[in-house]
Structures are given as structure tokens and as C-alpha cells.
Amino acid sequence: xxxxxxxxxxxxxxxxxxxxxxxxxxxxxxxxxxxxxxxxxxxxxxxxxxxxxxxxxxxxxxxxxxxxxxxxxxxxxxxxxxxxxxxxxxxxxxxxxxxxxxxxxxxxxxxxxxxxxxxxxxxxxxxxxxxxxxxxxxxxxxxxxxxxxxxxxxxxxxxxxxxxxxxxxxxxxxxxxxxxxxxxxxxxxxxxxxxxxxxxxxxxxxxxxxxxxxxxxxxxxxxxxxxxxxxxxxxxxxxxxxxxxxxxxxxxxxxxxxxxxxxxxxx
Numbered sequence: 001x002x003x004x005x006x007x008x009x010x011x012x013x014x015x016x017x018x019x020x021x022x023x024x025x026x027x028x029x030x031x032x033x034x035x036x037x038x039x040x041x042x043x044x045x046x047x048x049x050x051x052x053x054x055x056x057x058x059x060x061x062x063x064x065x066x067x068x069x070x071x072x073x074x075x076x077x078x079x080x081x082x083x084x085x086x087x088x089x090x091x092x093x094x095x096x097x098x099x100x101x102x103x104x105x106x107x108x109x110x111x112x113x114x115x116x117x118x119x120x121x122x123x124x125x126x127x128x129x130x131x132x133x134x135x136x137x138x139x140x141x142x143x144x145x146x147x148x149x150x151x152x153x154x155x156x157x158x159x160x161x162x163x164x165x166x167x168x169x170x171x172x173x174x175x176x177x178x179x180x181x182x183x184x185x186x187x188x189x190x191x192x193x194x195x196x197x198x199x200x201x202x203x204x205x206x207x208x209x210x211x212x213x214x215x216x217x218x219x220x221x222x223x224x225x226x227x228x229x230x231x232x233x234x235x236x237x238x239x240x241x242x243x244x245x246x247x248x249x250x251x252x253x254x255x256x257x258x259x260x261x262x263x264x265x266x267x
Contacts (some may be wrong), residue, residue: 048085048126052164055086055120056157058210059168060138062118063153066212070195070261076213083205086122090199090265095238097143099172099192101224101256102233108224110234111258116197117169118210118265124164133159137166143236143243144172152195170195174234174247177257186252188228191259199265208267215262222256 058081065077081088094117099110129135139154156167178189198215228249235244 044085045126048122051083051085052120052122052127052166054082055088055122056137056155056166058082059118059120059155059166062210062212063138063151063155063168066197066263066265067152067195069212069214070263071214071217073214073217076211078209078211080207081204081210082207083120085126086120088204088210089119089121090116090202090204090267091119092116092199092201095169095240097172097194098237099144099174099194099258100235100237101190102235103224103226103228103254106224106226108222108256110192110222110256111194111220111260113194113196113260115170115195116199116265117167118197118199119168120166121163124159124162127164129157129159129164131159133157138168139171141241141243142171142245143238143241144174144234144245146173146175146234146245146247148173148175152193170197171243172234172236174245176247176249179250179252186250188249188252188254189257190232190234190247190249190254191257192234194258194260196260196262197265198262202267204267211264211266213264213266215264218260218262220258220260222258224254224256226254228252228254 058079062079065079069075069077093114096112096114098112101108101110135157137155137157139151152170152173154169154171158165158167173193175191176188177191180187229251231246231248232254233244233246236242
């Protein structure tokens, strides 16, 4: 018996095949797009994390450059930055450091400086250390140091709700440098070193050189006119933190030489 071929059945089969092909194509395209977006996100995250590590090294290199230039009047140094996933911010007058000497229970103000800071910030989408994370990659939390081998620079990595920051700031060094007999009187000479960063508020992206130039070096000699028997305490205070250290002295007088290096930081 001959089978009757129905045209509309053949048409339905063709339509069904075409629809299946469209569905498969659409699903495949969606999967490819999803994979591509995920791969792009992973790649962007890796690049952002890599930039953070490079920025950390650049911050440390800039600190070396700044401290090398600070105590050489007119000297200029620079460090290279490449910033695409974050930003570098120059912050003027970020800290007001006041230096106080305590001798025999009496306080003597030795000086005060407003100093700026440098901050690299990036989103915690690229790198995250956890809530309230804080760690120093240079220096520590002390505002005053008494060792010539310790850096005046401090680089703090800190995680905030949306950002991870690396902030470079400067502290104070206090040391007894000389003990001399002057006209029959033994004198302890204590040197205080401060770096005043002078900058203007600005934000920088992409490739640039961050420059440090020594503008001035000033020394102020302070004689409290008192005798000492053992030591003095040097305290440093700012609006948000404070610190102190003991400087050992021998019996006699004490004279303070406060040296302030003024350094311009700019791009």
C-alpha cells in the first residue's frame, strides 16, 4: 500500500530543526559570553592585584628617592609610577607633628611642622586583606625613632570598606649625637630630624614620575638652660596619634638641634 506524504508534516519537521538550531546557537553564544566575561573579570582582578604590588614597590622606591634628596639642598629625585586600576593621591598638610622634650618633669616644645603624605588607593575588588587590616611595609607605628638605621618613612597598608590604601608618611628621629666639654661644662647635643613634605592636593593616573625636590634645610638650636642627670623623653604628637622615646644622656647640660628638611613632592 502506498504511503501518502503530507507536505505540512515535512514543513513542521523543517521548522522544528531550525528552531532547535537557533536554541543551540543561542545557548552556545550565552555560554561563550558568560565564560568570556568571567575570564575578563579574572584577568582584570589579576592585573589590579599585580598593579598593587608594583605600586607598593614604587612607594618604597619613592621613599628612598625622597630621603636621598631631603638632606641635600636643591637635590631632586624621582620614582616611576604606573597606575591604571587605582589612583595616586597627594595629600597636603596631612599631619601636624609637634615635638616636645621632657626633662626633669618639665616640658619644652622643640618645634612643630605640617607635613603631607602620599597615598595609593585601589578597589578591594582587586585585592583584599580582610576587614580592618593594617600592616606596615616600611617602618612601624612609632612616631619617633632613636636609631640612625631606622627609616623616617612609614608605609602603611590599610583596608577600608571599599578601598585598600598604601600611605607614605614621615616621622621624627631623635638622637644624642655629641657629648662635649664646653668651657668646663659637659654638654649633651641632641639632634632632632624632621621631613616636611610640601605638596598640593591632586590625583594622578597612568604613567608618571613622582618627584621630590629639596627646598630648604633649617636648623634651630634650643637651649632649655637646665641640667640633666640621666635622660630625657622626646614626645611627638599629631591630631590622630602620639608617641615617645627615651634618649639617654650623661650629666651636664642639654642642647637640642632641630633640623627640618622641606621637600616639595609633585608630578
